[in-house]
Amino acid sequence: MFPTFDDCTVSMNFRSLLRERLTAALAGLAPEAELSSLAELVVPSQDPKFGDYQINCAMALGKSLKRPPREVAQELVNRLKVDDFCNPPEIAGPGFINLKLKDDYLVGLLAAASGDERLGIAPVARKKQYIVDYSAPNVAKPMHVGHIRSSVIGDSIYRTLKFQGHNVVGDNHIGDWGTQFGMIIYGFKHFRDDAAYRADPVAELSRLYRLVNQLVGYFEAKEELPKLRQKLEYATAALAAAKNVAPAGDKNADKKNAQALKKAESDVKSATEAVGEVEKKLAAIDGDAALSALAAKHSRIGAASLEETAKLHSGDEENLKLWREFMPPCLEALEETYRRLHVTFDETLGESFYHDRLAAVVEFYEQKGLARESDGALCIFLPGQDVPMLIRKKDGAFLYATTDLATIQYRMERWKPDAVLYVVDHRQSLHFEHLFAAAKLAGYEGCDFRHISFGTVLGKDGRPYKTRSGDTVGLKGLLDEAVERAATIVAENDERNPEGPQLSADERRRVAETVGIGALKYADLSQNRTSDYEFSYDKMLAMNGNTATYMQYAYARVRSIFRRGGVDAAALRAKNVSIVLGTPAERNLALGLLRCEEAIELSTADFRPNQLTTYLFELANYYSTFFEQCPVLKAETSELRDSRLMLCDLTARTIKLGLSLLGIDVVEQM
RNA sequence: GCCCUCGUAGCUCAGUGGAUAGAGCAACGGUUUCCUAAACCGUAGGUCGUUGGUUCGAUUCCAAUCGAGGGUACCA
Structure with missing residues (x-):
């Protein structure tokens, strides 16, 4: 019933398959050396009206062959053997070759994917x-x-x-093994609270670290302050001088002066900030009687902590014992x-x-x-x-x-x-x-x-994310907050259910944990890793947009269909169902499902997980549209019902797989 | 001073040398006797910082420039 595939065509990596075919078609037409770079020019089409994929090399080739690009495109099309899985290619514009995959080919691949643990995604040929x-x-x-x-x-x-x-x-x-351990050891020897240490050693060690670090910072600040003040003084003087420079009348000179003025202004600004920071550190100790007393008693604390580190490194019995x-x-x-x-x-x-x-x-x-x-x-x-x-x-x-x-x-x-x-x-x-x-x-x-x-x-201010008092934000608190907010949302939505609440308190807690942690991780992964990003609980937990919650919701909606219909997914897969792609919504979803391997390849090519999140977001979008437009359990015929159930099952499995590669879980109900 | 990263819609951000540059939020309009409306569909919104260059074609590559951030000898 399905077309048979030779080894070359059983692949859901359309792009690499098309590249192979294009390379073959180019052989003899283009110079040997350019084959691989020309074959690279197979890309997914941005607009459905241009098909599913497009070949963009005819323009470049036309130039180097000194022939009209459309003519080259036509020759490429004549040589290109893709009729086993594509409709006849179309030439458009200056020489774009647009390709549309055959529906029965997609259907065959979906059937193969359904029967495969890996959803038809092949491991790489060359293991590293x-x-x-x-x-x-x-x-x-x-x-x-x-x-x-x-x-x-x-x-x-x-x-x-x-x-x-x-x-x-x-x-x-x-x-x-670093200097931080020397600080802890120093703190442990001089400031420890035995009861607190017995009750919660990590909390006490962390308190000791912060305390020693603060005291060390205090003395460093004390030493630094005069230098910083002098720097500020110089900067202020330089600024005044820059302001006094009369216009030279010469364009270049004026520009230089303006730049110097700007530089002087920013120097003053940063020097002021530096002085302020150091003064703040000093005030925190000087304004606190207990801390001041400690500081007075431990004036060598910086050097002494380094000595503890050195002793640890040189095998000192006592410090090694503490470290262990x-x-x-x-x-x-x-x-x-x-x-x-x-x-x-x-x-x-x-x-x-x-x-x-x-x-x-x-x-x-x-x-x-x-x-x-x-x-x-x-x-x-x-x-x-x-x-x-x-x-x-x-x-x-x-x-x-x-x-x-x-x-x-x-x-x-x-x-x-x-x-x-x-x-x-x-x-x-x-x-x-x-x-x-x-x-x-x-x-x-x-x-x-x-x-x-x-x-x-x-943070919202565009500065590194800190608490209101300026401290770094602990990871545990961050997780707790994300889960707590998720819990509120889960509870609200469950209460609002027209059929009454569906989840037990325990289930709600588990859902909140998965949704909250998933939101946090996904928010991070969905950013291009090289750029900074603004942290926002509301954005990461939003039900719309590129969030884990949206994906998890899509997954839960699929599972809900199986639950409502009393459909066993495993039995369905064993049933040899023929999938029908009768509407654009179904075809888009099908093609989306089959692009998973491409997305994974793209995400490891430059180690950018956001390529994978973008793919999953698109897939979940296709599913949402499908969900609106295509009734599953109430499909007109039982064949169509089974076909759509197959698409649903593959969607759930693809989302689950994709999220698992991001380290994110799904829930059956939310 | 030198080096690195970034500059895309009101905001937060995607974007692989290709056709008319996208998403979410915010704004405006619509959809629920129907499998999860935590949803869907639509409208509006752009000098891709600026100027040159390379190219058949540049938001994408190169150079210069403006702006923001980061780094820059005994911390990690």
Whole structure:
């Protein structure tokens, strides 16, 4: 009943299939060297009236062959063999070739997808070994809003690559060995509240960290303030001078003066802000008698904390014992958040894991002549970089660059990866430029090191997202708030149901958790990762627009049909139903379903999960339209009913699969 | 100073060198005896910061420029 397919045509990746056919058609017509770049010019059509796909290479080819593009297009069409799955191609405009896929071909693919666990999506032909480095919180500090993006984007990339059939190692490179631990140890030795520590060790350690950090910051601020004030003074003087410059009458000179004035103004502004910030830090301690007393007693706290870190690193028994005691509860606290977020790792190899390897790494670079001393520090000078990468401080301590080099060495030895992806915010791009260049110097040219950078989460004011008092927003509170708001919405909607409430209190809670967490993750993933984005609970939980909630709702509506109709999806799939694409709504949905593989491919091509969310949003839109226009349970005939049920089932499974690649769950009812 | 990122509708943001640049919100208008209206359909809204260049074709690539943000030697 379905057309039979040879190996080449059993593919829902229309774009790559069309590329193959186009390449064959181009052979002999275009120069060998240009074949692949010309074949790239197969793209989905933007407007349905131009068909499903279009071939755009006739214009370019016409130019190079010095022939009218429409004539070239006609010749291409004559040579192009696509009649097994496309309607006859049409030539339009200057030489566009428009293609429309045959309905019976789509129907055959849908049937095949329905019988497949992977919905017909083929694993990649060439498997690669990937390492994805993501999340990487500091163990000493509670996770905050800044950790969402790395965790969520990294996890999604991990899941998607894995689904494509690659070998992937997800590694959480936690900060468990740095100066923060020295602060905690110092705090524990001097300020601990034993009862609080017994009751909730993580909360107490976090309090100690914040306290020590505040005191250290206080003394730093005290030292900095005169310098900053002087800077402000200079800036103010420079501004006054710039204002006094008389118009030169010369266009270039005036422009220069105007620029100088602007620069002086912004210098004054930033200096004022810097002074204000430092004064605020000082006032917080000076205005508090208890804190002032502590500060007076611990005036060496900065240096002393560093000493505690150094002692830890050099194997001091007491500090090592404390470190071993602190780690498990801290890791468990992280785990709790990851469980809630559904973020997982294969490895959690933190900074401490590489401690023993640092000296050898430094030695390696030194002996190869790749690193040399400068101002007492050991530096790697890289071509084209005016700032060196420091791998050993003048006091002999190692830096995070050192750890990262050791990490590369370890990963190369253990996994021999084809690519290592670092999901880290864009502010560290210089560090990664250095790191990757240094890795190449060490001989790791074959590996594709990539900084998967992302932008900042902003508040409504366009500044990094903070609480009203200016503190960073804790991740746990963020999750709680999202779930709480979701709970309110779930309850409201359930109460409003004309047939009366459908959900038990327990079900409501579970739905709220899934919807709330999903909303938060999706809001992050649906942004182009490179840009900053404005955080908004209302937007992320909206029922309209590109949100997880909208997708989950589409899914729940499908499941509702099966529930109402008493239809067993598995039995339906086994039934050999013939799908009919009688209306545009049905055909659009069908084509959308079959584009999943393309969307996945697009999202891993440049590691941008938002390509996948865009696809899912389109798919859910097609479904909503279908849902409005095409009655399923009350279809005119039982054949049409089954056909539509098949489309519904495939929609639910595709949405579920797509969301799972984003690390987001679905609910049967909401 | 140098380096990086960004600038698209009133707002928040998508956009793969291709035809008439999209979505959501906000505004305006319509749809419910019908499987979840938490929905759907429609109208209006644009100098893709500016100026050049490359190209058959540029929001997309290159250069300059204006504006915003970030980074820039011993924190991570």
